[in-house]
Amino acid sequence: MPTRIFAAILFVVAAVSARAGEVDPADWHKVVEKARGQTVYFNAWGGSENINAYIEWAAGELERRHGVRLVHVKLDDTAKAVATVVAEKAAGRDTGGAVDLVWINGENFAAMKRRGLLFAPGWAQALPNWRHVDHENKPTILTDFTIPVDGLASPWGMAKLVFFYDSARVEKNALPDSAEALLRWAEAHPGRFSYPRPPDFIGSSFLKQVLTEKVEDASVLLKPVVEEDFQAVTAPLFAYLDALHPVAWRSGRIFPRNYPAMKQLLADGELDIIFAFNPAEASSAIANGELPDTVRSFTFPAGTLANTHFVAIPYNASAKAGALVTANFLLSPEAQARKQDPAVWGDPTVLAMDKLGPQDRARFAALELGPATLAPEELGPALPEPHPSWMERIEEEWKRRYTAEN
Amino acid sequence: MLTRLGPLLTVVLLTGPVAFGLAGTVLPAFGFLPALGGTTLTLDHLRALLAQPAIWTSAAISLATGLASTLLSIAIVMLFVAGWAGTRLFARLQHLVSPLLSLPHAAAAFALAFLIAPSGMLARLASPWLTGWQRPPDLLIVHDPMGLSMMAGLVAKEVPFLLLMVLAALPQVPLAQTRMLAASMGYGRVAGFLGGLWPAVYRQIRLPVFAVIAFATSVVDVAVILGPTRPAPLAVRLVEWMNDPNLAMRHLASAGALLQLAVTALALALWVGLERAGRALCILAVEGGLRMRRDAAVRGMALGAMVLSAGAVFAGLATLALWSFAGLWQFPDALPATFTLKSWIRVLPRIADPLLTTLAAGFLSTLIAGLLSVLCLMREEETGRRPGPALMLLYLPLLVPQVAFVFGLQLFLIYTGTLATMPALVLSHLVFVMPYAYLALKDPWHAFDRRFDRLAAGFGKQRWQRLFLVRLPMMTRAILTMGAIGFAVSVGLYLPTVLVGAGRLTTITSEAVALASGGDRRVVGVYAFWQMLLPMLGFAVATLVPALIFRRFRDMQV
Numbered sequence: 001m002p003t004r005i006f007a008a009i010l011f012v013v014a015a016v017s018a019r020a021g022e023v024d025p026a027d028w029h030k031v032v033e034k035a036r037g038q039t040v041y042f043n044a045w046g047g048s049e050n051i052n053a054y055i056e057w058a059a060g061e062l063e064r065r066h067g068v069r070l071v072h073v074k075l076d077d078t079a080k081a082v083a084t085v086v087a088e089k090a091a092g093r094d095t096g097g098a099v100d101l102v103w104i105n106g107e108n109f110a111a112m113k114r115r116g117l118l119f120a121p122g123w124a125q126a127l128p129n130w131r132h133v134d135h136e137n138k139p140t141i142l143t144d145f146t147i148p149v150d151g152l153a154s155p156w157g158m159a160k161l162v163f164f165y166d167s168a169r170v171e172k173n174a175l176p177d178s179a180e181a182l183l184r185w186a187e188a189h190p191g192r193f194s195y196p197r198p199p200d201f202i203g204s205s206f207l208k209q210v211l212t213e214k215v216e217d218a219s220v221l222l223k224p225v226v227e228e229d230f231q232a233v234t235a236p237l238f239a240y241l242d243a244l245h246p247v248a249w250r251s252g253r254i255f256p257r258n259y260p261a262m263k264q265l266l267a268d269g270e271l272d273i274i275f276a277f278n279p280a281e282a283s284s285a286i287a288n289g290e291l292p293d294t295v296r297s298f299t300f301p302a303g304t305l306a307n308t309h310f311v312a313i314p315y316n317a318s319a320k321a322g323a324l325v326t327a328n329f330l331l332s333p334e335a336q337a338r339k340q341d342p343a344v345w346g347d348p349t350v351l352a353m354d355k356l357g358p359q360d361r362a363r364f365a366a367l368e369l370g371p372a373t374l375a376p377e378e379l380g381p382a383l384p385e386p387h388p389s390w391m392e393r394i395e396e397e398w399k400r401r402y403t404a405e406n
Numbered sequence: 407m408l409t410r411l412g413p414l415l416t417v418v419l420l421t422g423p424v425a426f427g428l429a430g431t432v433l434p435a436f437g438f439l440p441a442l443g444g445t446t447l448t449l450d451h452l453r454a455l456l457a458q459p460a461i462w463t464s465a466a467i468s469l470a471t472g473l474a475s476t477l478l479s480i481a482i483v484m485l486f487v488a489g490w491a492g493t494r495l496f497a498r499l500q501h502l503v504s505p506l507l508s509l510p511h512a513a514a515a516f517a518l519a520f521l522i523a524p525s526g527m528l529a530r531l532a533s534p535w536l537t538g539w540q541r542p543p544d545l546l547i548v549h550d551p552m553g554l555s556m557m558a559g560l561v562a563k564e565v566p567f568l569l570l571m572v573l574a575a576l577p578q579v580p581l582a583q584t585r586m587l588a589a590s591m592g593y594g595r596v597a598g599f600l601g602g603l604w605p606a607v608y609r610q611i612r613l614p615v616f617a618v619i620a621f622a623t624s625v626v627d628v629a630v631i632l633g634p635t636r637p638a639p640l641a642v643r644l645v646e647w648m649n650d651p652n653l654a655m656r657h658l659a660s661a662g663a664l665l666q667l668a669v670t671a672l673a674l675a676l677w678v679g680l681e682r683a684g685r686a687l688c689i690l691a692v693e694g695g696l697r698m699r700r701d702a703a704v705r706g707m708a709l710g711a712m713v714l715s716a717g718a719v720f721a722g723l724a725t726l727a728l729w730s731f732a733g734l735w736q737f738p739d740a741l742p743a744t745f746t747l748k749s750w751i752r753v754l755p756r757i758a759d760p761l762l763t764t765l766a767a768g769f770l771s772t773l774i775a776g777l778l779s780v781l782c783l784m785r786e787e788e789t790g791r792r793p794g795p796a797l798m799l800l801y802l803p804l805l806v807p808q809v810a811f812v813f814g815l816q817l818f819l820i821y822t823g824t825l826a827t828m829p830a831l832v833l834s835h836l837v838f839v840m841p842y843a844y845l846a847l848k849d850p851w852h853a854f855d856r857r858f859d860r861l862a863a864g865f866g867k868q869r870w871q872r873l874f875l876v877r878l879p880m881m882t883r884a885i886l887t888m889g890a891i892g893f894a895v896s897v898g899l900y901l902p903t904v905l906v907g908a909g910r911l912t913t914i915t916s917e918a919v920a921l922a923s924g925g926d927r928r929v930v931g932v933y934a935f936w937q938m939l940l941p942m943l944g945f946a947v948a949t950l951v952p953a954l955i956f957r958r959f960r961d962m963q964v
């Protein structure tokens with residue numbers, strides 16, 4: 001009997017403390033109040049210096065304005081943050097988790113949503129700064145890789161696959177205008193093209209771009225993988241890679257680690273065509289002295305992959321209020337304008353210009369696109385991202401085929 | 407009482423993590439991992455391991471690169487010492503090479519990569535006037551599938567280590583007399599040394615050589631920076647599996663760690679075989695009357711290899727430093743078009759946390775290691791016995807591949823909720839710092855003139871007073887040197903930091919290797935510069951402080 005009473009007390013205490021840990025984004029005043037003094041562990045890919053510096057700036061502002069301490073946990077693969085939360089859930093650690101905020105989209109978002117590892121649906125729309133978000137014209141803000149976002153993640157930036165070349169070395173007229181043309185270009189210029197080794201996010205995205213262009217019926221990619229059809233659907237992709245590798249950089253015997261590594265290789269003159277998910281990547285690199293000012297960008301007229309990247313809060317985060325304040329700050333016109341500045345990062349905003357006040361609009365208008373950035377209307381059509389299961393299966397298959405050289 | 411505890415505490419603190427770690431690695435390999443629902447023993451994971459693509463290639467790369475780099479390093483050191491020990495040139499080179507000992511492996515690997523890559527410093531210096539290259543050649547040099555550049559990186563670091571080990575052993579053999587005797591009998595310098603002195607020297611450095619083999623067959627950081635990628639060496643793939651988001655991969659990683667243990671054990675066994683063969687060859691040569699009177703070529707080659715291996719690292723470090731101040735720097739320019747402090751300014755605020763962690767972990771682990779070493783040595787003196795077999799366990803962390811037990815240690819830390827805490831990080835560093843601290847302090851401790859101790863006792867000083875007022879102050883130099891060595895070891899540790907720090911506690915080294923993938927040479931340059939700087943600061947303290955303290959004590963000066 002005493003143990004039963006004890007258990008009941010424990011239960012009540014646990015319930016109360018769990019309640020006390022919860023926050024309601026609708027009551028924003030309380031959120032801000034609660035966030036003061038909290039430490040937010042922001043799990044975000046840390047492979048790019050300009051992005052790290054931007055997060056550094058955001059941390060300084062959050063500390064100054066809201067008393068929130070933002071710590072950037074630098075990941076080399078976002079899947080690790082997902083793994084941490086999965087492990088915590090398996091161990092029954094439903095509060096006090098190690099991850100407070102995670103930079104996410106695609107298969108990682110899908111995995112966390114599927115396993116119920118994300119904080120309350122709708123919190124993103126409850127953020128005060130959501131009112132500036134351009135969800136009407138940017139469909140990927142509401143649907144990420146075919147998965148409805150349901151307000152489980154707050155948009156942070158827009159991404160579009162864009163290619164870069166050094167106009168001092170490469171003839172503009174000879175630039176490829178499709179994946180097929182890219183292969184022919186590579187055959188004519190052996191050793192001057194490569195892609196980051198999957199499962200690097202950008203490397204896998206390149207595979208998806210090729211698959212989307214080469215597949216017979218692109219609509220199958222919007223649905224989950226059907227295992228029986230996988231080989232047939234992806235056969236053109238792997239035929240393409242088999243043809244590309246012998247004429248790729250280092251004859252396809254090794255691959256760059258990620259897109260910043262490709263940027264360095266472009267600067268060194270080892271690669272002639274590289275690509276990134278950020279249209280302003282090259283302008284930003286030119287501003288930082290990493291690339292010569294002769295670098296320019298191009299896309300495929302028939303379209304390249306486009307998506308949105310988000311921040312999300314795990315269900316067991318320790319500092320939910322602080323994470324909410326951080327997400328809201330990252331959405332503010334000021335933070336978004338700074339992010340879009342090529343001298344800082346150059347990542348396109350998720351906000352709608354016509355929803356901003358004149359002063360904030362002026363912030364964006366004042367930004368120079370930079371010499372190597374295409375104007376929004378030059379970026380070409382946006383291809384939809386395939387269902388996340390394709391990325392997982394393609395990465396697996398790539399690993400199976402190309403882990404060893406022979 | 408306290409001294410009695412010393413050896414015990416040391417053994418527990420060192421073998422505890424290793425034993426727990428090994429258990430935490432071996433059990434999951436056979437399917438036992440209750441947290442993931444594994445409660446039955448199975449061989450499935452071992453089977454899954456052997457079904458991994460090119461797993462035997464990975465194992466073979468680890469075995470071959472480990473053995474070959476050790477063999478090459480020891481050959482260079484052996485012939486260099488044989489050909490040159492006792493000369494003025496030898497003394498000069500010795501001073502040139504010894505700072506490299508404190509350089510973290512990762513920094514040396516970066517230095518080499520910046521030098522030999524197709525767009526590296528060497529190619530820039532030779533282009534376009536010599537090579538005609540306007541653009542870097544499409545050559546697979548760094549990350550070559552044979553692991554040649556990885557072996558070069560390992561050799562560059564192992565040569566200074568082994569050389570210093572040999573130097574420590576040399577005073578215990580009659581170098582000058584044997585040299586004269588051998589010369590009078592008509593032997594060349596090299597043959598005379600190899601026949602007359604090397605066996606006695608080698609016996610003393612055998613353990614460090616084994617440690618080098620264990621390290622080289624399971625290295626992760628150097629392999630990530632320079633090693634093959636398709637497939638990667640075994641240890642690198644293990645760490646990838648260990649970090650896989652799919653937790654079930656831990657079983658596979660553990661099974662792989664077993665394979666790694668086997669590979670390292672095999673390498674050690676093969677080495678013992680090589681030792682036998684070497685011995686037989688020596689005997690054959692001696693009995694055959696091989697005198698090698700004209701050994702100038704061999705001596706020249708040994709000197710060349712020595713200078714090359716040290717010079718390459720120094721040149722690489724200079725290149726790193728240059729990159730950290732570079733603006734745009736295109737191929738084939740030998741110098742950057744612009745210089746800027748931008749990289750330093752950008753990185754400095756971000757480096758504060760890892761720097762603090764590096765300093766704290768290094769300082770605390772070295773302090774504890776120093777205390778334990780002193781206790782162990784005092785106990786040895788009390789009992790008048792050399793360390794028992796239990797204390798031989800001290801060397802265990804150096805002979806067991808790091809991946810094999812740090813995996814399991816990590817699991818143990820997760821269970822106890824101490825992962826990514828400072829005490830856990832310090833403990834994991836202590837495991838590797840302790841052996842070096844003990845080794846560094848052992849000889850100076852035994853060399854201390856105990857009559858000082860008796861004198862102080864005669865003045866009625868108690869035991870602890872004698873220790874703190876007489877012995878430790880007189881041994882300031884040895885103790886600070888031990889501290890510098892321990893600190894340098896801690897700064898250079900990569901794998902324990904990555905696995906125990908779990909991304910939340912990072913050091914300069916773990917950050918530098920993580921950034922290696924980002925490819926921005928400027929930032930890597932800044933981090934590598936710090937990697938180089940920190941251990942050097944330690945040694946600067948160890949040199950300057952005693953000089954300052956003892957400036958008015960003539961007999962205490964060197």
